[in-house]
Amino acid sequence: MAGNPGARRRLRLGVLCGGPSAEHRISLLSSRHIVEGARDAGFEAVCIGVDMAGRWLLYGAADHLVAADDPRTVALAPGGRPVVAAPAAAGGQLRPLDGRGAAVALDVVFPVMHGPYGEDGKVQALLEAARIPYVGCGVTASALCMDKDHTKAVLRAAGLPVVEWVAIRRDETERAAPERLRDRLGAPPYFVKPANLGSSVGISRVDRLDAIGPALALAFAHDRKVLIERAVRGRELECALLGNERPEASGVAEIVVRGRHRFYSYEAKYLDEAGAALRLAADLDATVRERIRTLAVAAFRVLGCRGLARADFFLSDRGEIFLNELNTMPGFTRISMFPKLWEREGLTIGPLVARLVELALADRPAGEATEPAREPQAAVTP
Ligand SMILES: Nc1ncnc2c1ncn2[C@@H]1O[C@H](COP(=O)(O)OP(=O)(O)O)[C@@H](O)[C@H]1O
Ligand SMILES: [Mg+2]
Structure with a gap:
C-alpha cells in the first residue's frame, strides 16, 4: 500500500471534521464512517473536530462525538485538545496550542467538511502550508467548484453542457x-x-x-x-468520481424529490426524511448513462479536480443533459450517495478510504513523493 512505510508503523490518518458551516453535523456523521473505513484499511485514525468558531480540537479515534447516532443532535465531545497544524522537519504535524504535550505527526488528512471553509480551498491551503498531504481536490479546484458562476463558465468554455x-x-x-x-x-x-x-x-x-x-x-x-x-424540467442524476488524472466514474444514481417539495431544497435534503429518495441505479438508456459518465470525467478533468468528486446533472424531459455542479467533498455518511455508489462497484468503505489515501499520497509534487505515483485504471476516458 502506498504511504505505508514498510513495517515501521501504521499510516496515521487525521480525520478533519465538523467545521463552521450549515453541514457541521453531516460532516460529523461522515467522519464516523471514515474512521470505520480507516480501521478496516489498517490505518491509525485520529480525529480533529473543527468547532463552530473554527478551533481545531484533537481527539483519539473514537471519542470525538456525543449523540453519534442522532443526526439532529450529534456534536463534538467536550475535551478535545486545541491544536494547530504546522510544518515539521519531515511532513506536517499538529501542535498543542498551549505548548504543552507532544506534537502529533500526521501522514495524511481527510478533510471531510462541506461548503465554505472546508470545501472551498481554505482548509486545503492551510494543509498545503503545513505540508500535510490531504485527500481530495487542491486549493484551486476546490475554490473553483465552490463558485457556481466560475464552474459553469469554465465548463462552458470547454464545450460541456450547462444550463x-x-x-x-x-x-x-x-x-x-x-x-x-x-x-x-x-x-x-x-x-x-x-x-x-x-x-x-x-x-x-x-x-x-x-x-x-x-x-x-x-x-x-x-x-x-x-x-x-x-429551470430545467426533468430528472436529477449523480455520478461519483475517484482518481487523479484519469478518474474512474461510478454508475449513475438518481435523486427523486417527493411530497410537497418543489425541488431538492434544504428541507428535502436534511429535514424531511421522506423528502427525497436516492436511487442508486437510475433507470436510464445505456447511451444516456454512458454519456453522463463521460461528461462527469470530462468535467472533473477540466476543473482540475483530484481524488474524488460527485458530479450532479439534470436530464431534461426533452432528453438534454446538463452538468449542474461538482461537489468536491460529497457527504460520506453511511447512507450518502458517494460511498453507496462505490459500494455498488464493490468498494466498501475500507478499500474506498485506502484508495483515497493512496491517491492523496500519489499526487505530491515531484521531490516530495517517497514512492512512485500510481494511477488507478480509468473506466471512462473523455
Ligand atoms: N437550473 C435548475 N433547474 C432545475 N432545478 C434546479 C436548478 N438549479 C437548482 N435546482 C434545484 O435546486 C437544488 C439545489 O441547487 P444546486 O445548484 O445543486 O445547489 P447546492 O449547491 O445548494 O446543492 C438542485 O438539486 C435542484 O433540485
Ligand atoms: Mg446540489
Whole structure:
C-alpha cells in the first residue's frame, strides 16, 4: 500500500471534521464512517473536530462525538485538545496550542467538511502550508467548484453542457430587469441561488418575473454574487468520481424529490426524511448513462479536480443533459450517495478510504513523493 512505510508503523490518518458551516453535523456523521473505513484499511485514525468558531480540537479515534447516532443532535465531545497544524522537519504535524504535550505527526488528512471553509480551498491551503498531504481536490479546484458562476463558465468554455445563466452582483440588479432576463433566459421558471454556498441554502424557484425581487434578496443575504438560471424540467442524476488524472466514474444514481417539495431544497435534503429518495441505479438508456459518465470525467478533468468528486446533472424531459455542479467533498455518511455508489462497484468503505489515501499520497509534487505515483485504471476516458 502506498504511504505505508514498510513495517515501521501504521499510516496515521487525521480525520478533519465538523467545521463552521450549515453541514457541521453531516460532516460529523461522515467522519464516523471514515474512521470505520480507516480501521478496516489498517490505518491509525485520529480525529480533529473543527468547532463552530473554527478551533481545531484533537481527539483519539473514537471519542470525538456525543449523540453519534442522532443526526439532529450529534456534536463534538467536550475535551478535545486545541491544536494547530504546522510544518515539521519531515511532513506536517499538529501542535498543542498551549505548548504543552507532544506534537502529533500526521501522514495524511481527510478533510471531510462541506461548503465554505472546508470545501472551498481554505482548509486545503492551510494543509498545503503545513505540508500535510490531504485527500481530495487542491486549493484551486476546490475554490473553483465552490463558485457556481466560475464552474459553469469554465465548463462552458470547454464545450460541456450547462444550463443558461446570468450572474449578478449587488450593484448590478438592473441586469435582473424582467425584459433582460427574458432575453437571456427565456420565460420563467428560473432558479435564483447564491454563487458560493451549498445544501440549497438561499435558493428559490421563481415562477413569475414579478417574484424575482424577494428571491434575489434572499440569495444576496448569503453572498455578494447571485445566479439566475433557467429551470430545467426533468430528472436529477449523480455520478461519483475517484482518481487523479484519469478518474474512474461510478454508475449513475438518481435523486427523486417527493411530497410537497418543489425541488431538492434544504428541507428535502436534511429535514424531511421522506423528502427525497436516492436511487442508486437510475433507470436510464445505456447511451444516456454512458454519456453522463463521460461528461462527469470530462468535467472533473477540466476543473482540475483530484481524488474524488460527485458530479450532479439534470436530464431534461426533452432528453438534454446538463452538468449542474461538482461537489468536491460529497457527504460520506453511511447512507450518502458517494460511498453507496462505490459500494455498488464493490468498494466498501475500507478499500474506498485506502484508495483515497493512496491517491492523496500519489499526487505530491515531484521531490516530495517517497514512492512512485500510481494511477488507478480509468473506466471512462473523455
Ligand atoms: N437550473 C435548475 N433547474 C432545475 N432545478 C434546479 C436548478 N438549479 C437548482 N435546482 C434545484 O435546486 C437544488 C439545489 O441547487 P444546486 O445548484 O445543486 O445547489 P447546492 O449547491 O445548494 O446543492 C438542485 O438539486 C435542484 O433540485
Ligand atoms: Mg446540489
